[in-house]
Amino acid sequence: MSLQAWRGSHYVVAGLLTAVMLLWAAGAAHQAWSWRKVPVALPIVVTSAYDDWTDTLGRREMLSDVLARAGITGRDYAKFLRATHTLNPRRLQPGLIFDIRRLKGARVASRIDVRIGPEQRLWMTRQAGDSSWTESVENIPWNAERLRTTAVIQSNLYDALDAAIPDSFLPARQRVGLAWAIADVYDWEVDFTRDLRPGDRVEVLIERLQSPEGERRLGRILAARVDVAGSPSYAFAFDNAHGRTGFYDDRGRSLRRAFLRAPLRYRHVSSRFGNRYHPILKRWRTHEGTDYAAAYGTPVRATADGIVTIAGREGGYGNLVELRHVNGIRTRYGHLSKFAKGMHVGAHVSQEATIGFVGATGLATGPHLHYEFLVNGRPTNPQRKDAGAGEPIPANLKAAFDSVRTRLLADLSPCQGQRRRSAPRPAPPATNFLSTIRGALSRR
Numbered sequence: 184m185s186l187q188a189w190r191g192s193h194y195v196v197a198g199l200l201t202a203v204m205l206l207w208a209a210g211a212a213h214q215a216w217s218w219r220k221v222p223v224a225l226p227i228v229v230t231s232a233y234d235d236w237t238d239t240l241g242r243r244e245m246l247s248d249v250l251a252r253a254g255i256t257g258r259d260y261a262k263f264l265r266a267t268h269t270l271n272p273r274r275l276q277p278g279l280i281f282d283i284r285r286l287k288g289a290r291v292a293s294r295i296d297v298r299i300g301p302e303q304r305l306w307m308t309r310q311a312g313d314s315s316w317t318e319s320v321e322n323i324p325w326n327a328e329r330l331r332t333t334a335v336i337q338s339n340l341y342d343a344l345d346a347a348i349p350d351s352f353l354p355a356r357q358r359v360g361l362a363w364a365i366a367d368v369y370d371w372e373v374d375f376t377r378d379l380r381p382g383d384r385v386e387v388l389i390e391r392l393q394s395p396e397g398e399r400r401l402g403r404i405l406a407a408r409v410d411v412a413g414s415p416s417y418a419f420a421f422d423n424a425h426g427r428t429g430f431y432d433d434r435g436r437s438l439r440r441a442f443l444r445a446p447l448r449y450r451h452v453s454s455r456f457g458n459r460y461h462p463i464l465k466r467w468r469t470h471e472g473t474d475y476a477a478a479y480g481t482p483v484r485a486t487a488d489g490i491v492t493i494a495g496r497e498g499g500y501g502n503l504v505e506l507r508h509v510n511g512i513r514t515r516y517g518h519l520s521k522f523a524k525g526m527h528v529g530a531h532v533s534q535e536a537t538i539g540f541v542g543a544t545g546l547a548t549g550p551h552l553h554y555e556f557l558v559n560g561r562p563t564n565p566q567r568k569d570a571g572a573g574e575p576i577p578a579n580l581k582a583a584f585d586s587v588r589t590r591l592l593a594d595l596s597p598c599q600g601q602r603r604r605s606a607p608r609p610a611p612p613a614t615n616f617l618s619t620i621r622g623a624l625s626r627r
């Protein structure tokens with residue numbers, strides 16, 4: 184060992200001793216500090232009977248590759264596979280993390296644990312006697328909290344949420360998920376690629392889940408309010424008669440309608456957030472339809488239940504699907520790169536079913552979808568009222584819905600809840616991202 188290296192390690196030891204002493208002092212001064220947190224427990228690591236390490240399943244790797252690095256090969260590998268019912272070696276995602284423990288000096292690992300999903304952790308333990316493996320699955324308890332946020336649209340829904348929600352409340356990937364989930368709730372009501380204008384507001388009450396390891400993710404959307412051109416549109420989650428959660432407006436009508444607002448899913452056209460991607464905006468008046476810029480191959484969905492009346496090449500439309508719906512309404516989907524399976528004249532198509540894929544066939548300069556909404560043969564700019572009426576909450580559930588809605592509204596818009604004196608006291612107010620941030624700033 185060189186003198187320099189010796190000095191270096193000497194300093195590390197001295198530094199660690201100081202750190203341990205500081206921790207001791209802190210522990211003595213602060214009774215509330217759990218004893219588990221105090222020791223850095225260096226001596227234990229040094230004398231540990233085990234080596235512990237973490238391994239990751241790489242791209243194009245198989246389970247056997249990771250296990251081989253833990254010494255589990257041949258008969259040991261066969262025994263391992265026989266013991267697990269949860270780990271399917273053919274269906275593992277790259278990036279899966281394995282925590283491995285092996286007795287010092289041993290060849291084969293004695294314990295492996297894998298986080299197989301957000302909800303579960305799998306433990307594989309090797310028995311000392313016959314070296315067989317046992318499997319146990321631990322359910323991870325996620326703790327749910329209600330949180331509220333308000334976002335003001337500048338350019339698009341995702342950017343607005345991204346600006347309103349800090350990482351500490353919801354990580355970036357989960358914020359994308361939140362934007363998509365809100366768009367899904369309002370699928371029949373709002374086309375988030377074109378209906379919103381700068382200054383429109385989105386309020387949402389969500390369930391945020393937190394694991395004991397401190398991970399945070401989006402649970403359910405409980406309630407939302409989206410102001411489109413100044414007029415509010417509410418959504419309240421309610422378990423309907425079929426035991427499924429549906430979303431209802433403030434008057435108890437389902438947000439599901441006969442027609443979807445847009446033929447492309449928001450999560451499909453909004454996938455290039457980072458590039459400040461905006462769809463082509465052309466007015467139907469000059470064009471008799473609506474153009475949606477989207478990547479080549481993006482799935483196109485039927486906006487309503489219907490029957491196929493055209494599925495083929497039609498001049499400037501290129502590959503076209505036309506559907507006939509109730510009330511003399513037809514919809515057209517042009518420039519498709521290809522048709523979905525089963526698209527032939529007379530075929531029944533249900534709402535949201537994929538009918539084809541975005542392309543640039545016919546008179547198109549780049550990949551986009553040309554969507555037409557025809558009423559009695561005349562191209563029309565579909566209004567929200569054209570979507571049809573939402574089914575109301577059945578009479579026997581109306582009282583239950585009203586009380587759920589009152590509670591959710593109080594959490595979603597606390598100021599409105601307080602104004603109504605006769606209303607029951609609202610549940611403990613949901614944490615407001617904005618007020619929490621302001622609180623943090625004002626403490627300085």
Ligand SMILES: [Zn+2]
Pocket residue numbers: 470472473474552553554
């Ligand atoms: Zn067009």
